Amino acid sequence: MTAIESTDVVVVGSGFGGAITAYHLAAGGARVVVLERGPWLTGQDFDQDFKFGSSSTRAFDFTIGDGMSVLAGNCVGGGSVVYFAAMPRAPRFVFERHGSIGRRMWPAAISRDTLEPWYDRVAEALPVTRQDWSDVPYAGGLWAAACHHAGRTANPVPVAIDNERCVNCNWMMSGCRFDAKRSLLLNYLPAAIAHGARIRPLHEAQRLERSDDGGYRLHYTVVDDVDYRVEVGGGAIDAKVVVLAAGAGATPVILQRSADTLGPMPAAVGRYFSGNGERLNTAVIDEDRVREVLGLSRSDGVPYEAYQIGKGPCVATWDRLDGSLPEYLRYSLEQLYFPPGFGTILAQVPDATGPTWFGAEKKELLRHWKSWLTIFTMSEDDNEGVFGPPPPTGNAVRVSQQMLGRGALRYRPTENTLRGWAASDAEVRDILERDGLARVMPWTNDVVGAYTVHPLASCRIGDDPATSALDDRHELRGHPGIFVTDGSAVPGALTVNPAMTIAALAERAVPAIVEAARQRGVAVRYGAPAPDGATAARDAVLPLVAGRAGR
């Protein structure tokens, strides 16, 4: 029989929740092993290519559920490798939300103010920077001008992008081959490796059980590097502490599958899933009206025709991020790019006489693709998502070698969620159809359900054991030593891109994980600087952890 490997801390997933915790634990002296079910790609591995088998399918999972489909990273670095790097902090009112439970759903210990120092740690580490208008691509400029014309404000969003390196190719969902996107491959992960953390790609965590020494044993499979449906190996690893950060579409599934061996799970595991209230509208821009109404023109005289150019979402209007508005009617509207292959099928034809998402009229819509502008709503949904029984392995039954699978998530939007979507649809239409600038239609929810690129809340923190799987230190209720630090820990929709908040919560969770490891005999101490050695944000949080975690 093969000897079971042993370590201090096993981390499942290498996105924000995994990379940040792995770095701090390794830097603090713990032995850390990171299991990542996707491949380990860097720089030149990132193809500008839509061919099946290129990085655009290797690094992504698209999991179709019942009423909700989830797009998520599947590679070392997780979402940070494939996302658009928009990094706003969540507005203050978000932390006061009641959502579906009738009382504040965030733990009492967390507010915008108390999270601010942890946001600062992330901002220093990646780093996150403000953008100037000169950094904003045509699509963002067009959205800003249309918002201004309609009496709205609009902001360039803060990003984790090195604009000096960025070539505005808009291939960043396939990974950035120019290293302009400051993914975790460039900061936390190399720093974690430098401190001895070991990263195992293509290792898919399946289930946990208790080990004889009071720790945990994690069972995993190893998948083929081309055909992820094929298992090529497997094993188990013992650890004193477990950090689950497999993403909100996968972490609860691992825990569901572990209930037989670990014992009952908190009721909120696999419940309260939020799609971040996401909704997409596609506008077809009237080029002449862009010139006539907004006075915009590129240097070659073309008004716009620039959907393909840029770096994802760069400009958002935050006028509806107003805490005095009723819950469910607060949202941001962000200009976005969706590359071919990732959702074109869902764009609908305005004034269609036949089918809205396929057919002859849809082809005509595609003829104007250069003049598309996609607007992304991030609103307040009702945490309606519930995971059904887990599939035999992973979090989905894979259909294709890579990317496409079918999962057990069920999502039926409530009237609250639908009202927010309808209000945001109407507002997008008001802004973009004003004075004939464009025709606008939302993406259909009738094909693959609603669509989120920001899955959240399926294993969330909170103060109420009935509605939260984790306490306010991110420890799984009833299972000490298991922590969850990914998007599933976020209590609900954030009304903005969530990566900055997921990362800040992971930073905030580290001292408690260090403390738990110390109690289990691991010689680890909190207090590492930023991955590049910067210390300002670290020094600002040290007083908050005085007397804990070896400080």
Next chain:
Amino acid sequence: MHDSAQDDVTTMTFEAFADTILPGEKRFPGDVTVAGVAVGGGAVASGAVAVLRTDEGGMAPALDNLAEALNGHAGGYAAERGLSLDPAVPPFVALSFADRTELVARLTAPTHPERDIWVSVAMFSTIAFDAAAHLHTVDALADGHPGMTTMGFKPPEADGLWRFPEFSYGRQLARPHPDTTPSGSPA
């Protein structure tokens, strides 16, 4: 055993399905699978059947059975409507474009028990047109791929990489929200 007759039925059936999703012009006189209701190449000319047959896509082993199922639905649809179908071609191919459209709408409707399957076929048909997923994108564009050319997808620079040195209007185009924090975030 390789069955070329079955291959033909399967290919013709999925060409007709893909042409219903994103239609094109007939490729040659007597083209029966492409209905010819649109100008320029559609999903078929863009490689929809090739995409469905890729090993990577995962649909290939099921295609013969799916073609049979689709033709069964077409036969049922024709009987319901009192249509007589040309027996020389598979039943779905024998339907008019309008009837193909109506049948695809039914099969992909939220309440249809087989919707997952037919939505998947529609997705692969669309991906053939908008992303040429069976080809390297550089090669697809160089060869005038019908779908991506119709969309106006810009080609790469000479080294095969995309860069857009001209990308911005370069000026402030809106007033920022008055409560923006020093970090650039909403308050």
